[in-house]
Amino acid sequence: MSAKSVVIGGGTGFIGTHLSNLLKKSGYNVLTVSRMPGYDRITWHELNEKGLPNDTIAAVNVAGQNVLDPSRRWTSGFQQNVWNSRINTTTSFVRAITNAKTKPNIFISVSGVSLYRPSDSKIYNEDDKGEDFDYMSNLCLNWEKAAELPANETTRLVRIRSGVVIGSNGGMIKSLKLPFWFGFGGKIGDGTQPLPWIHIEDLCQMIKYSIETEKVNGVLNGVAPDIITNGDFTKAFGAAMRRPTFFTTPAFVIQQLFGKERAALLLTGAKIHPKRTLELGYQYKYPKVIDACREVC
Template sequence: MNVVIAGGTGFIGKKLTDLLIKQGHSIFILTRDASNKPVKSSVQYIEWLHKDAKPEENLDQVDAVINLAGESIGSGRWTHQRKKKILQSRLDSTRAIINLIEQLSNKPKVLVNASAIGFYGNSLNKTFTERSEPSENNFLSEVVTKWENEAEKASKYGVRVVFCRLGVVLDPNEGALNRMLLPYQFFIGGPLGTGKQWLSWIHIDDAIRMFSFAVCQSDIVGAFNVTAPSPSQMNEFGKTLAGVLKRPYYFPTPSFALRLLLGEMSTLVLDGQKVIPQKAISQNYSYLFPTLPSALEDLLKK
């Protein structure tokens, strides 16, 4: 297939691109600047998001579009300006994707748009599946709702639309796990906040495979939870991590300290939601790492 990727040079995008190439697909990565990009025989870089760019002129036949573009939510305090950038970057890139689809004479069969389990809000006792509505209104839920509403506009062109609602993606070098490792490496790991909050996680290898799965499975439509089938509470996660690292687990970090340090962004580690990937389970997606011990043992070996 010919697959167009926005955000193909980011954390998930780079690994997803490599996977799709191994699967035999041809990749077109949308970028602001196509110069000085690494040369790969199965990858073409197409310029977009500036006034002179006309990406549709270089895309004769597109089978699938994957949109991963957007400002990282975890790389700085959520100031008013930063929250605005987090939302606007997602809306702008998605609108540009819809405009591209509108311009293409041969429409893609599917748009797989990145999303997040932040849609569901936070809860200690509820279990969420793709059929669940948000339990509360907060910043992340608002961002995801507006983001998905923009992506849904592709359906008016006969395009199947999938929202890959990502959980916490575990990778040994980037993202949340890399930050969580530091206190354990100094033998001061322990529970964050109460430890009762849920962590709906996914191994990076399963995350990228689930995006590919969503592209290929024609009956997956709408919300698609990209999480492992066994979410864990933070206490369990920390104890498992300490066990794999052979480190102690007893220095708690109180909630108030994290809120002072991170501000509103502390919700990413202090609040959570128990999310079940019901569609992946019902579609018989085969997880490489369905359990937390297997995932952490693999990741920390790397």
């Protein structure tokens, strides 16, 4: 690998693929850490055994088992998979960085916003530490903790708390496109729950900006500045697809399908402002949800 190499955990996924393509287009070499061996990949076992390649300038972790996989029941076994796929992969990176002779400039851990307790009145920013009030909040807190580097490390640490990622090839949009296309689109529950979101291009550009901008460190909210509800999103996505949005998926159906704990991801949400992200100079390409929806449609 050349001097501009980025190692991405979970580089085969929805976010990871977009990020790899963006970085490759910008002249970086990309190496993926995956469960499966392959071209331009190493396995987690190899990362644990051999560490990071010497010329790694940045390590980014976007690995994680899909929590909202409707084919998987919310059993303790599945919860353990969800947990390990985030905490153990993050720990592997931290160990590899700690043991590296030549340190990468930056380690970026992409986690979630579920540590912000849903509230009708409060608008959270990165100064809010988050609370442990359910499985997902506990996971997010431990995920961020797992990413901590020893105090004497020279590697910059950036922890991005990502909202729901809007992009055409995966995540929420992939599962919504078909029902909306056939006119069955609509809000979830009463639609008043906040929906922290970010366009995939912005999340990946934010990662690239962090790699390239020395002053960026600490926690960043990976959400767009446009604070919206599930109902607002439904209207914007329906308008972008030129489809009606009369249908509503009742809360009890979501709870039946996913179990109460996971259903909370869809039925509740917090209002979140990307204060530090903006202060550090990141400029959004898709600050408004209607533009983000138009792009993915």
